[in-house]
Amino acid sequence: MSLFHVLFIDSYDSFCFNVQRLLEQQLNGTVEVTTIRNDSFQTVGELNQVLPFFDAVVIGPGPGNPKNGAQDVGILNDLFHDKEMITVPILGICLGMQAMCLAQGCDVEQLDTIKHGQVYEMLVTPEGYTSRLFDDCPPTFKSTRYHSLHVVTSNKTTDVIPLVTTKDENGQLLMGVQIKERPWFAVQYHPESCCSIKGDLLIQNFIKLAQHWNQDITGRYSQKIQATLNGIDKLKSLQRAIDRTPLFNKFASPGTSEKMSIFTKKYQIPNIINDAQFTLKLVDQIHQDKFIFASSSLSANRGEWSIIALPDSSSLVYTHFNDLEKTTIHKWQDPNLKYDHIKTALNGDDDLATNENNTSLKIISEDKEGFWKNISNDMKGKLIDEKNEELKNLPFIGGLVGILGYEMGSYISNDKTNTTNLKPDAKLVFINNCILVNHVDGVVYLVSRGECFPEEIINIMENNEAWERESLNWKSTLPSDIKYDIVMSKPEKYSEAFNMCQDYMHKGDSYEICLTTQTTVTPKLPSNGALSTWRIFQTLVQRNPAPFTSYLEFNDLVERYDEELCLISSSPERFLKWDQDICELRPIKGTVKKTDEMNLEKATKILKTPKEFGENLMILDLIRNDLYELLPNVKVDEFMSVEEYKTVYQLVSVVRATGMSQSCYTGMDILKHSLPPGSMTGAPKKITVEMLQHEIEPMVNEMTCGGRRGVYSGVTGYWSLNGRGDWSVNIRCMYSYDSGTNWHLGAGGAITVLSTLEGEREEMFTKLETALQVFQ
Missing domain, CATH: 3.40.50.880 (Class I glutamine amidotransferase (GATase) domain)
Incomplete structure (x- = not known):
């Protein structure tokens, strides 16, 4: 035919x-x-x-x-x-x-x-x-x-x-x-x-x-x-008018290969089944640097695994600065590298910047497209076509871990005049050693690329009976002698931005606009006081447990400096999960606050109104579009289910694409083409993102971040050496670019023509309260 x-x-x-x-x-x-x-x-x-x-x-x-x-x-x-x-x-x-x-x-x-x-x-x-x-x-x-x-x-x-x-x-x-x-x-x-x-x-x-x-x-x-x-x-x-070139040719030989054997040690601990606190007790025992993806709230199809990634001196750190169009690459806590070296090198014009005492810092002049391609090519030679079924099915066996900020997504332009902005838009670390906790089967795995797993971690696991029976002694409140300066967007500016959104939608420029605001919290410590990022993480987990809790503190230099990036999150929303063949997205749209009067039945009625239905349907169709761009087989597996969390009820759907193993694409291609998350932009994505960045959000966030979202609305997760990946949306989170001196908290909601100003403002504060409650 x-x-x-x-x-x-x-x-x-x-x-x-x-x-x-x-x-x-x-x-x-x-x-x-x-x-x-x-x-x-x-x-x-x-x-x-x-x-x-x-x-x-x-x-x-x-x-x-x-x-x-x-x-x-x-x-x-x-x-x-x-x-x-x-x-x-x-x-x-x-x-x-x-x-x-x-x-x-x-x-x-x-x-x-x-x-x-x-x-x-x-x-x-x-x-x-x-x-x-x-x-x-x-x-x-x-x-x-x-x-x-x-x-x-x-x-x-x-x-x-x-x-x-x-x-x-x-x-x-x-x-x-x-x-x-x-x-x-x-x-x-x-x-x-x-x-x-x-x-x-x-x-x-x-x-x-x-x-x-x-x-x-x-x-x-x-x-x-x-x-x-x-x-x-x-x-x-x-037919090439729209560029859908893969980040790399996954079927071609990588040329130089860094594939290494994978070491695993397995512990069967039946009494930790369905115990979300086991991971938290475990990380309390680990005093070295760690990135945590912990399930502090367990539910079907989410929160089955916790991952503790352990950076070491051989871990490469990739940091991209979108406005500067530059990427730095160096080893974790290189003893010869200081922050001043990095700042000096970023201000230079050479593609390769070195210091006489340091030859490991590399500066690459590249835009975000170049960053996506380069990290993918670096991973290509390390990816493993694992034949061992157990290793193949583990969610993470080493690989890239970190944050991709909102500005790393499509349609968001950079500000090339802002040459002093050293706030990273992406920060990824290559991990050789990790701990995996299977909360369903009660199994803990120690995994190492190259058979060099830290002895101190093995010792902790060998003596697990001594600490796992103890109660988790994490406080649900911060020290009472600390005060906080809280700067929020002005109510009148939010009203103005809301009305602007309505004007654009009524004219036909957009169907849905996700208007977000950001709040800045500055702890005011007593003269002899201290408030560590770890202490805040402990409190947030107690106050708002969630399936995709995470803690990422990038103290990647030996010297402590005042511009470290840290993210603490209790996100309920998975953005994108993939294995060797399947990609899954779980968009959340629609939020109802839990109160003594609000139960699941009442929340379901509210979340199935035409307004909430329309919000979800738009995002579902948008996500299907993002997957269909690269993969031919896409299906809505779960249509607008109401899920219960500790502080809210949420309307959630599941969209799944199959056939990636037969395509020329990896999960990283799907991630790149899908960012920023549609649930955080609205639709149509291109014009809506542009309106938000250049017109709407600079007005509402003039007191905090201007038109930049930064870490908020981006994604956090990993790309594993066995071809798997899992990324959650950076919502219900707080992040700091200055080692915890100032914290930023984002919140927002999808505005449609059926939205009301008071309704949207209430939903925004419900979401903001999830993280802001830690400081109150």
Whole structure:
């Protein structure tokens, strides 16, 4: 069977790869889709040169208003006025329908009541069946709506044939059309959404119609055959319009390899099964440097493992500074390296900066894209295709551990004028030795790359009966003689930012905007007092246990200095977990505070309202899109379940992709393409991230961090040598760039058109209180 070629024109939407995969799943996988952006060509004339390659064009959804012209929709408006397009089968979706109908004389107006992430009944008109676009479709079916704008017809727009309608508070609305005597079809709803019914049937019918028009009416097939014979290289070049190159070729030989044997020692301790405190007791015994990923709250499918990573003198430390476009690499606590060396080297222009007393500090001039590639290439030669089933299935056997900040994600620009900013945007450490605690089976593993596990840790485990029976003596409050200066965003600024978000959503620029604020806490210690980061961690764990508790203090230099990065987190949200074949995301959207009056049943009713449903559906569709960009098989395994934590109830879903082992990608590729987390941005991601960074959050956070989020909204986790990884979202956390002198706490929520100012402010404070309570 010959391939059916589709040119898909995306408008920087966060659902575009959902559309692409929906197309590719038809005709037994013989549909080939080439995706470009609406500004990939400057003129329709340029586009016309490649049109003969394609059987059909699909114009996807996106932000903006076609009435605003090219600044919003690129070449879309010109496309529908070009005579070369008249014979080309076209399917428009959402924005695509609006642009198509505007070119026919219709108006595009704002809805009185906006619909984002809401599921409605679609009604097929008699013309819908006559057109054949809705063959075999029931008279009514449910589909998802994401739109602030809608098409309005008049007596002058007789060439626009209504195929589908719906009805709501706005009245009777046009949901699908055909342009008279042309193979142009469009729908306002989103057939690619996970809650849309008959989306695949719509695509199948459109393909049949396109084949009919091309073969029996316009004769375009003869043009396609000739174009393909003469210009296959041009087609292949167009297929690379969106860069999806893997970080490295995982099937190629690494060249130089640093693979080493893995040493393991195993302890079976049945009485620690389902005991979250065992890990906390264990880390209390370890006085050397450690990074902790502890399950201080155990639940099914989360919190099964705790990991204690042990950096040592052979561990390389990778630190990236986004604004400086530089990366430092050095060994953990190199005795010859001082912080002044690093600052001096970062201010230099050489790619390799050294000091006469130190030859191990390396400075690389690279942007964040370069950082992603370089750390991946460094890991490539160390990754192990482990045959031992037990080692293969352990979550971590050594590898990269650390933090990737919010600014390491896509669409976030750096501030090249800020050459004094030495706040790291990414900090990763290569770990050779670690301790794993399996809370389900009651097993502890000591794992070492190179058979050099620290003797003092072995001794601790050999004598575990002496300390595991003792109670955990961690206090739930900080010393009472410490006072705190707390600086928060101003309420009036939050109100202003909230209203700005609503304006953008009503105009059609965004469906959902995750507005976040940051609070700075400065402990005021008595003259002889001290407050260690470890003491704060102990208190947070007691006050708010969570599945993804973490403690990362980067004292990676021998000398103590005042600009160490430290993260303390009690995050409930996994961002991305992967093994050799499967990627899983667990987005959280929707939070209800636990009180004496609030129980699971009441919280579930609140979290299943249209507002919360819409928030979750948007993020689910966005995450499906992020996975579909690189992997073909994506499924929603758990749809909006309510989970209970110590202080809140949360609405959680699970999205899983399979087939990574057969693809050219690793989990690190999925992580890079998915950042920043959609649950922390909103959708469409690109325009929403840009609005948040440059317009909205600098205003609301002018007292604290400006437009930077830093560690907050980034991710913390690991990439293991056996090809596994697990990263949690940096929420319900606190972090310090100056060794604990000042602490930063972020909180926020997804704003939709159904949000209220008071409701969002209350949710933000509920989340903030999770970490802020430690200081109160």
